[in-house]
Amino acid sequence: MRIIVCMKQGLDPKTVKISRSREELDMREAVHKTRFADKVALETALRVRESSDAGEVIALVVGDEAADDTAREAIAIGADRAALVLAPPNLGGKGMAALIAAAAERLGGADLLIAGQPDEMDRIGSIAPRLATALDLPLLMDVVGFDAHSGGLSAVARGDGGGLRMPVALPAVAEIHPSAGRPRYPLPSRIATAWEPGLVETWTADELGVSEEVLAPDTEMGGLVLGAERQRGQTISGSPPDAARELVAQLRGRFRGQRLI
Amino acid sequence: MDFTIPKNLLLFREMVREFAEQEVRPRAKQVDVLGVPDMEIVRKLGENGLLGVPFPLRYGGGGLGELGYCLLMEVMGGVCTSTATTIGAHIGIGVMSLYLGGNDQQKDKYLPDLCTGRKMAAFCLTEPGAGSDAAAIKTRAIKDGSNWVLTGTKMYITNGPIADVMTVLAVTDPALGVRGGVTAFIVEKEMNGVSVGTIEHKMGIRGSATSEMVFDEVVVPNANVLGQVGAGFITFMATLDTGRLGLGAACLGGAQGALDSMCRYAAGRRQFGKAIGEKQAIQWMIADTAVEVEALRSLVYRTAWMVDTHQPYSKEAAICKLYGSEVASRAINKMLQVHGALGYNRAFPVERMWRDARIAEIFEGTNEIQRIVIAGQVLRPYGVRVGT
Numbered sequence: 001m002r003i004i005v006c007m008k009q010g011l012d013p014k015t016v017k018i019s020r021s022r023e024e025l026d027m028r029e030a031v032h033k034t035r036f037a038d039k040v041a042l043e044t045a046l047r048v049r050e051s052s053d054a055g056e057v058i059a060l061v062v063g064d065e066a067a068d069d070t071a072r073e074a075i076a077i078g079a080d081r082a083a084l085v086l087a088p089p090n091l092g093g094k095g096m097a098a099l100i101a102a103a104a105e106r107l108g109g110a111d112l113l114i115a116g117q118p119d120e121m122d123r124i125g126s127i128a129p130r131l132a133t134a135l136d137l138p139l140l141m142d143v144v145g146f147d148a149h150s151g152g153l154s155a156v157a158r159g160d161g162g163g164l165r166m167p168v169a170l171p172a173v174a175e176i177h178p179s180a181g182r183p184r185y186p187l188p189s190r191i192a193t194a195w196e197p198g199l200v201e202t203w204t205a206d207e208l209g210v211s212e213e214v215l216a217p218d219t220e221m222g223g224l225v226l227g228a229e230r231q232r233g234q235t236i237s238g239s240p241p242d243a244a245r246e247l248v249a250q251l252r253g254r255f256r257g258q259r260l261i
Numbered sequence: 262m263d264f265t266i267p268k269n270l271l272l273f274r275e276m277v278r279e280f281a282e283q284e285v286r287p288r289a290k291q292v293d294v295l296g297v298p299d300m301e302i303v304r305k306l307g308e309n310g311l312l313g314v315p316f317p318l319r320y321g322g323g324g325l326g327e328l329g330y331c332l333l334m335e336v337m338g339g340v341c342t343s344t345a346t347t348i349g350a351h352i353g354i355g356v357m358s359l360y361l362g363g364n365d366q367q368k369d370k371y372l373p374d375l376c377t378g379r380k381m382a383a384f385c386l387t388e389p390g391a392g393s394d395a396a397a398i399k400t401r402a403i404k405d406g407s408n409w410v411l412t413g414t415k416m417y418i419t420n421g422p423i424a425d426v427m428t429v430l431a432v433t434d435p436a437l438g439v440r441g442g443v444t445a446f447i448v449e450k451e452m453n454g455v456s457v458g459t460i461e462h463k464m465g466i467r468g469s470a471t472s473e474m475v476f477d478e479v480v481v482p483n484a485n486v487l488g489q490v491g492a493g494f495i496t497f498m499a500t501l502d503t504g505r506l507g508l509g510a511a512c513l514g515g516a517q518g519a520l521d522s523m524c525r526y527a528a529g530r531r532q533f534g535k536a537i538g539e540k541q542a543i544q545w546m547i548a549d550t551a552v553e554v555e556a557l558r559s560l561v562y563r564t565a566w567m568v569d570t571h572q573p574y575s576k577e578a579a580i581c582k583l584y585g586s587e588v589a590s591r592a593i594n595k596m597l598q599v600h601g602a603l604g605y606n607r608a609f610p611v612e613r614m615w616r617d618a619r620i621a622e623i624f625e626g627t628n629e630i631q632r633i634v635i636a637g638q639v640l641r642p643y644g645v646r647v648g649t
Binding site: 195 | 267268269270272273276279280309310311313314318321322323324325329526529530531603606608
């Protein structure tokens with residue numbers, strides 16, 4: 001079984017500040033890193049590979065040249081190989097899906113294409129439904145795991161009060177829920193060799209035959225809505241029992257009339 | 262000069278930070294209170310390739326060199342000194358002595374299990390009458406056909422109670438002394454006559470295991486002579502050089518951790534209507550610590566680079582250990598002062614860090630010995646002989 005995991009870099013929210021005076025995001029110290037949701041998706045793929053004791057996991061990364069680091073991180077974590085598709089910075093969901101579809105074909109196709117859920121800093125939104133549409137494949141959402149068995153593959157999706165198990169008709173596209181499982185750590189021995197030249201196949205949109213028209217942004221930033229400013233934290237000092245009593249007293253004062261559990 | 266850390270090592274540092282926060286920090290207090298190593302942490306360290314970081318891939322190591330090892334020790338030293346000590350005793354001196362002194366057959370036999378944590382290592386040098394004066398060891402190995410019979414007691418052996426494989430220094434020819442009369446051996450805990458002696462109850466690094474190791478007529482095959490007969494002292498001294506660098510890196514982590522902690526507290530703690538970080542007295546403690554931490558980081562990384570590029574580094578490693586341990590002690594002492602009474606309270610990690618830091622000025626060669634090593638190398642071109 002060949003699984004392609006769609007990955008990209010996202011902004012680390014901890015490195016983005018809000019400039020209230022200028023009503024804009026202060027991106028001077030912003031750091032892009034591999035999205036956690038995509039690492040969960042990769043972990044899910046690796047578990048399928050391990051449970052079926054066969055197959056190949058390919059990390060397919062879309063982004064700028066810095067996203068090469070994500071492709072190599074995926075190899076360090078356990079992907080068999082990785083490919084990078086260079087994309088313009090304000091790529092929309094439609095363009096992203098087109099690039100992934102073209103790259104998947106270049107990679108020889110896949111039995112399963114999986115992606116992580118979008119996070120709070122994601123401008124494009126959910127890519128799996130767009131990809132399923134582009135490739136005309138069945139779509140599984142909120143997947144928390146797969147079971148490989150002799151009869152094929154079953155997916156477990158997150159449901160109200162429990163999970164929903166369903167057989168998967170391959171090929172298919174799946175979006176992995178962040179609760180699917182904590183990603184494993186990359187191994188030092190794989191980290192040591194992950195930056196060797198030639199490990200990551202890199203393509204441009206042009207090389208994949210995706211036109212500029214398809215890549216045109218399909219979303220635009222309307223503006224920034226700032227929430228209420230957070231109040232400065234307070235340190236309660238004293239011995240732990242005294243500090244706990246003081247904390248409870250303050251919480252009682254702040255939430256007067258409500259039940260404290 | 263290029264001070265850029267390679268991208269793979271940046272990812273490795275990130276991986277170690279995540280591992281340390283997820284797996285080690287939540288258990289650091291318990292490890293200290295119980296006073297025994299947390300074997301669950303040790304198992305996870307091995308599973309995740311963190312017990313063989315500097316060694317070549319062909320032996321099951323991480324292939325990340327000395328800088329990789331220093332990054333590991335820096336991160337761990339800032340989170341749990343006990344765990345950093347367990348790692349340092351295993352990688353920095355235990356396995357390292359085998360790697361530096363062992364022949365191909367010995368490396369092929371022992372390193373894969375040690376690098377992956379299936380087995381743990383210890384380095385047995387110190388004896389009751391041979392601490393700083395390592396040449397005064399009394400443990401004796403006598404040739405008996407194709408074997409050696411090893412007898413003696415080693416003490417203050419970090420990882421002793423959990424070690425599967427030990428490198429042991431013994432006198433093989435008393436007439437020659439350290440110049441050809443001392444040999445290193447690879448000893449396995451299953452060998453008859455090997456036992457764990459008194460367990461040490463320490464002031465700090467309580468979550469790392471330290472004990473006597475007793476060798477009572479242990480029959481060691483000739484194939485387990487580490488390197489050449491008579492060359493053991495050289496192997497052990499060379500091992501201590503790299504061990505000192507790793508210890509300096511752990512001290513860097515401890516000092517950085519202290520700096521981070523005092524900054525956080527100084528920003529949140531309010532007295533006389535303002536954060537104490539706005540007071541000059543606190544700012545100066547923070548500034549002085551920041552200066553020393555930055556200097557130490559440059560020193561440690563540069564020395565690691567010297568090791569990885571095969572340059573002599575004995576003096577620099579001694580400087581890393583000496584300066585690192587003193588910087589860590591000063592930084593943690595200042596951190597405790599900034600935290601006030603809270604720092605003295607056992608409910609918080611500050612006092613544990615303070616207790617943990619003190620040993621770094623003592624073990625792997627006291628700081629007085631480091632000064633002798635450094636002075637010896639600095640004065641050698643002037644023809645001055647430095648004595649003990």
